Amino acid sequence: MRGSILAPTLRAAMPSALLLIARVGIASVFFLSGRTKVTGLLTIKPSTFQLFQYEYALPLIPTDLAAHLATYAEHLFPILLVLGLLTRPAAAALLGMTAVIEIFVYPDAWPTHLTWAGLLLPLVVYGAGRWSLDHLFFGRPRAARH
Secondary structure (H helix, E strand, O other): OHHHHHHHHHHHHHHHHHHHHHHHHHHHHHHHHHHOOEEOOOEEOHHHHHHHHHHHOOOOOOHHHHHHHHHHHHHHHHHHHHHOOOHHHHHHHHHHHHHHHHHHHOHHHHHHHHHHHHHHHHHHHHOOOOOOHHHHHHOOOHHHOO
């Protein structure tokens, strides 16, 4: 009898719970990576510039710009994901970053990048879920309103 009452509640909470787990899980990966590139609050380490110049060596973008963009992105977008604020654009930006890393930096690390994509894609498609600032500020997404 008790299970029949609890099961619908759990079933209703599950999508938002899974989206929250995805948000926090992938945010931790990128945020911790960003923290290795700075000292103090957001002062980029000299070693970060060397890393972008010699190991990452992205085409078509200057080393200094790439270091700044990646470092600040690894701080800003994970914070937005944890808050569930502007979740779709934040997840899309990190998905794009994942694609750049996979294609240009570490192509042999596809199992890791596929895992990241597996956490980011539902956030791009479904948003943050009910347990988010997106839901508080903007309500249900247009696609869900019928």
